[in-house]
Amino acid sequence: MDINDMDLMDFEDMDSIEPSRQTIRYxxxxxxxxxxxxxxxxxxxxxxxxxxxxxxxxxxxxxxxxxxxxxxxxxxxxxxxxxxxxxxxxxxxxxxxxxxxxxxxxxxxxxxxxxxxISRRFIKMPATLIDQEESMRKFRSIAGFPMVIGAIDCTHIRIKKVSADGGQLYINRKGYPSINVQVVCDADLKIMDIVTRWRGSVHDSRIFRECRLKERFEAGAFSGLLLGDSGYPCTSYLFTPLLNPSTQAEENYNRCHIRTRNTVERCFGLWKQRFRCLLRGMFGDIETAKKTIVACAVLHNLAIDMREDVFPEEEDPQEQTSSQEPVVQAAIRNTVRGSIRRRQFIETHFN
Structure with missing residues (x-):
């Protein structure tokens, strides 16, 4: 159409001229x-x-x-x-x-x-005395170890290589980047406390030393004990195995301690079997990885409450957890009060 002929058109007809539009199909x-x-x-x-x-x-x-x-x-x-x-x-x-x-x-x-x-609704330590006594009863039914309300340990969750400054601090002792996650579980393998903010090079004992849960135990919030491996110092509220048992009572203590503390190892195995991302690694940013770990802990507890079956799948070699004690570093020293209380505890319950 020649622009010069525009004045010959009925301008009312121009209202009917519309640009063609592509239909969006969802x-x-x-x-x-x-x-x-x-x-x-x-x-x-x-x-x-x-x-x-x-x-x-x-x-x-x-x-x-x-x-x-x-x-x-x-x-x-x-x-x-x-x-x-x-x-x-x-x-x-x-x-x-x-x-x-x-x-x-x-x-x-x-x-x-x-x-x-909403993680605090599903991940929580037993608050009332009745809940703590029930937790102690369940732990005691495993191997006869009394007064235990939780088993504590750390596990490494692989992440992608961190290229920012300080990225080398995420490299753990096995040589790959990770987040060192501290978990306390109960006798039903449910996660009661979780800490996900530490880099892979940080030792387990430091994570516990600077966590809120330690302050609650020292403030007397719980009447029971935690069981940990030799990577933790023995305190009045966290008992570790004896490195060189010399009496029958000490051997009985060690045997019951290992069987009871193995609960947290089984918790890790079940948790990672349900959520393979924890086993094989996460490749998003660090903050998203930390939130995903907490989210998987919430879902793990919910699955136990709902009695969800574990999906049948061949076991991954990386999923195997070891019940052997880790290499003890010289910096891990028991407190005097903790050693005395552990000695009294053995004499009272394992003689």
């Missing part, structure tokens, strides 16, 4: 909770009832502005579960659910943040 995403139970568990390694419980906990926090066709809370929950439990490449999870890899990465981060905010 891909419909199926609700994973409509799957049959075997199919759901095969895809996500947890039952539908577990997924529904998690969805009920997080639905309000995961609700988004409906514009732009975001992932529904249902899809966000199952995508995070699949990624953490199977340790699947995020591209594969994205292809399965009809989204992009950055969406899966963002979804896992948001779900981890939501779970870490």
């Amino acid at each position: 891909r419909r995403r199926a609700n994973p909770f409509l799957l049959e139970e075997p199919d759901f568990k095969s895809k996500y390694r947890f039952s539908k009832s577990f997924g529904q419980k998690l969805l009920d906990l997080l639905r309000e926090d995961l609700a988004h502005d409906p514009r732009g066709c975001p992932l529904s809370p249902e899809l966000q929950v199952v995508c995070a579960l699949r990624n953490w439990a199977r340790h699947e490449i995020q591209d594969d999870t994205a292809d399965l659910h009809g989204v992009s890899q950055p969406v899966i990465s963002k979804t896992c981060k948001e779900v981890a943040e939501c779970l870490s905010r």
Whole structure:
């Protein structure tokens, strides 16, 4: 059309001239909770009832502005579960659910943040005297070791190489970058306390020395004991095994101590078997990795409460935990008060 002929047109007709627009078509995403139970568990390694419980906990926090066709809370929950439990490449999870890899990465981060905010509802030490006595009873049923309310140890969670200043401090004694995670568990293998802020090169004893839980024990908040390995100093509230038992009572103490403290090793094994990302490593940023570890601890406790079966899978060689005592460093020294109380404890309960 010649621009000079514009004045010959009826200007009312110009209202009907509209630029062509491309129609945006959104891909419909199926609700994973409509799957049959075997199919759901095969895809996500947890039952539908577990997924529904998690969805009920997080639905309000995961609700988004409906514009732009975001992932529904249902899809966000199952995508995070699949990624953490199977340790699947995020591209594969994205292809399965009809989204992009950055969406899966963002979804896992948001779900981890939501779970870490409510972690105190699921990860807590026994507060009342009745709860502490029940914990002691369960521990005593294992090997006859009295007055125990928790077993403590640390485990290394592999992370990607940190290139920033101080990145070498994340290299642990085995030569790879990690976060050294301190855990206290009960006799049911539930996590009662967790610390995820320390780099892989930090020794277990320092993590406990500077944690809030130590202050609570020293303030008399608990009537029972913790059991730890020889990487910790023996104190009046944390008992470690004797390095050179010389009497039958001391050998009985060591035997019962090792069998009872092994609870935390089994807790690590079960935790990492449920969430393979803890076993094989995390490759996001450090802060997201820490929140994901806490989120997996929350889900681990919830799975125990709901009696979730562990998904059948061949055991990974890296998953094997050792019951042998670690090499004791010279800096780990028992307190005088702790040694005296341990001696009195052995004479009272193991003679």
